[in-house]
Amino acid sequence: MPHPAERRLIFEHVDEPGYTTDLPCYLAHGGYEALKKSVARKPEELIDEVKKSGLRGRGGAGFSCGVKWTLVDRKSGKPIYLIVNADESEPGTFKDRYIIHQDPHQLVEGIMITCWANQVRQAYIYIRGEFPRGARLLEHAIAEARAGNFVGPNILGTGYSCEIYVHRGAGAYICGEETGLIESLEGKRPYPRIKPPFFPAVLGLYQCPTIVNNVETLCHVKHIAAMGGEAFARIGTLNNTGTRLLCVSGHVQRPGTYEFESGKITLGRLLNEICGGPRPGRQFKAVIPGGSSSKILRFGERFKVKQRDGTMVDWGVEDIPMDFDSLAACGTMGGSGGVIVMDDSVDIVAALANLNAFYAHESCGQCTPCREGSLWMKKITARMVRGEARPEDGALLKSVADQIAGRTICPFGEACAWPTQSFVQKFGDEFRNYASRPNPGPAATELA
Amino acid sequence: MNFTPETLQKIDEVITHYPVKRSAALPLLHLVQEEQGHISADAIEWIAAKLELQPINIYELVTFYPMFRQKPAGRRHIKVCRTLSCALAGGFEVCEEFRRQFGCDPGATSADGEVTVEFVECLASCGTGPVVMIDEELHERVDAARARELAGQIKAGSAANAGT
Ligand SMILES: Cc1cc2nc3c(=O)[nH]c(=O)nc-3n(C[C@H](O)[C@H](O)[C@H](O)COP(=O)(O)O)c2cc1C
Ligand code: SF4
Ligand code: FES
Numbered sequence: 001m002p003h004p005a006e007r008r009l010i011f012e013h014v015d016e017p018g019y020t021t022d023l024p025c026y027l028a029h030g031g032y033e034a035l036k037k038s039v040a041r042k043p044e045e046l047i048d049e050v051k052k053s054g055l056r057g058r059g060g061a062g063f064s065c066g067v068k069w070t071l072v073d074r075k076s077g078k079p080i081y082l083i084v085n086a087d088e089s090e091p092g093t094f095k096d097r098y099i100i101h102q103d104p105h106q107l108v109e110g111i112m113i114t115c116w117a118n119q120v121r122q123a124y125i126y127i128r129g130e131f132p133r134g135a136r137l138l139e140h141a142i143a144e145a146r147a148g149n150f151v152g153p154n155i156l157g158t159g160y161s162c163e164i165y166v167h168r169g170a171g172a173y174i175c176g177e178e179t180g181l182i183e184s185l186e187g188k189r190p191y192p193r194i195k196p197p198f199f200p201a202v203l204g205l206y207q208c209p210t211i212v213n214n215v216e217t218l219c220h221v222k223h224i225a226a227m228g229g230e231a232f233a234r235i236g237t238l239n240n241t242g243t244r245l246l247c248v249s250g251h252v253q254r255p256g257t258y259e260f261e262s263g264k265i266t267l268g269r270l271l272n273e274i275c276g277g278p279r280p281g282r283q284f285k286a287v288i289p290g291g292s293s294s295k296i297l298r299f300g301e302r303f304k305v306k307q308r309d310g311t312m313v314d315w316g317v318e319d320i321p322m323d324f325d326s327l328a329a330c331g332t333m334g335g336s337g338g339v340i341v342m343d344d345s346v347d348i349v350a351a352l353a354n355l356n357a358f359y360a361h362e363s364c365g366q367c368t369p370c371r372e373g374s375l376w377m378k379k380i381t382a383r384m385v386r387g388e389a390r391p392e393d394g395a396l397l398k399s400v401a402d403q404i405a406g407r408t409i410c411p412f413g414e415a416c417a418w419p420t421q422s423f424v425q426k427f428g429d430e431f432r433n434y435a436s437r438p439n440p441g442p443a444a445t446e447l448a
Numbered sequence: 449m450n451f452t453p454e455t456l457q458k459i460d461e462v463i464t465h466y467p468v469k470r471s472a473a474l475p476l477l478h479l480v481q482e483e484q485g486h487i488s489a490d491a492i493e494w495i496a497a498k499l500e501l502q503p504i505n506i507y508e509l510v511t512f513y514p515m516f517r518q519k520p521a522g523r524r525h526i527k528v529c530r531t532l533s534c535a536l537a538g539g540f541e542v543c544e545e546f547r548r549q550f551g552c553d554p555g556a557t558s559a560d561g562e563v564t565v566e567f568v569e570c571l572a573s574c575g576t577g578p579v580v581m582i583d584e585e586l587h588e589r590v591d592a593a594r595a596r597e598l599a600g601q602i603k604a605g606s607a608a609n610a611g612t
Pocket of ligand 2: 174191192362363364365366367368370371408409410411412413
């Protein structure tokens, strides 16, 4: 049962008894009605609806979906491609897999509406290699949709044709970055491309204009097509419209994925009321609010934030509304919606060592600051955890991280620097005193 | 190279999905690995020829993408999530338990060649950690006791296999 504070659009049928992934079930629940409605309208009108909806991308950056679609080069005469980013690899994020496993037709419908709106004739779903079952489910759903005339030639008798193919990745996180993804889809190593000039909207897949959107974003498009952009914009808060899937993991009583109106729930309510609070006898210590790359928040910090109307507010971590702008105002980000919670049992240096090992493993290696820096950060934190910490390690870590961010081809540079920068900034005492900490128990080796 | 007719048919079909043949490199590598268990030097040459590429164009993929192997893995492949949310829930202990059960370090294959145990990065199931993928199946909320149980099932399967 959804929590009463939830507002479910995308997850309306998730975990519903009797709801299946096949086409008859989807049709019985009003499936493909939004597509039927959409193909009867002009493509430009749909782009307008998406602009009016205020939809922001759910893949991490929160970029306006309507603006992204407007930037597509339609004059080149080249085909326009849609790539669905189903790489879902940002640690702490587990919403796209849910959608794919429980309601694949919702995604297929969102894809087809997006394709019609942008006159795309070929879409690819890039799904991470570790989702073999998800890939099969999607292939099955697409085959069913093709048989139902929702995908393929002459869709719903309109004369418009569009294909969707599923393309599996093979275990590399950097394939989630959109230009790395494009290289991967072209059959190469997923080395991100430099921007400018390689903005996907102009020079994307096969050097053709390309739209890359996240799975959740495209499901929202379906709901926008169904209810209209203005109605969608009334959900959530100003500049943070619609609903948002939040994935909570780590030290709470009820981890899981929940759907709320954007910005209508605070981090404190999410963790305490929806997720049942900390484990018995424990207190929250820190939270990473938007996927592992977002900057950590320390319970007890205060944030002075200027509201849109000019008034100042003084928030604790618990008071932060879960939307892109509020989290950005507190120095972190909404990112991918992955909320990782740590209680007072956690060895914070070891937690960073765990993340640093991830980033060192996943750097594609093109840029020296990222390739070398991510490795050094991993080595330093691993050495600390091994029992050879020095008081100056925090400062050393910070100096390495500071030399990565802003000096790389792709935003992975920032993504790998932010955890180190924020952990050291907010838990400087623990880094400084690590060697002489009171109880160097097993907490460290459990994480790194 | 000897592939089953089904694999060959899938290979020819998937190449049609792309306007540029090279795009089919990852799909072909997956199909080949699914059938042969790993990517051999011969397979690299074969795929390259099939896609009108040089062998290096395929080799550089095999060496970059973590899911492709140049050596056979065990008959069963256990992937334990190493990343933070699962680690907070006890993932390291789970990996250690599998290691003890099969006597091999993460990344290695048991002496009898039956089982490969691997530590992998976030499997996008962080809310139900620790998670473990055994072949294509995801197991959630795996603690040490459950790991022993799963290991027991795998060993029983190996014994049955050896008997036939
Ligand atoms: C290192 C890195 C990893 C990323 N991983 C993902 C991912 O797994 N899934 C995703 O949808 N977007 C990911 N992104 C964001 C994509 O580059 C891209 O912005 C997004 O897919 C755009 O879709 P949206 O506008 O619908 O959010 C990643 C970005 C970076 C820099
Ligand atoms: S920042 Fe890192 S991941 Fe991105 S292109 Fe450079 S080396 Fe590769
Ligand atoms: S951290 Fe283990 S599945 Fe994400």
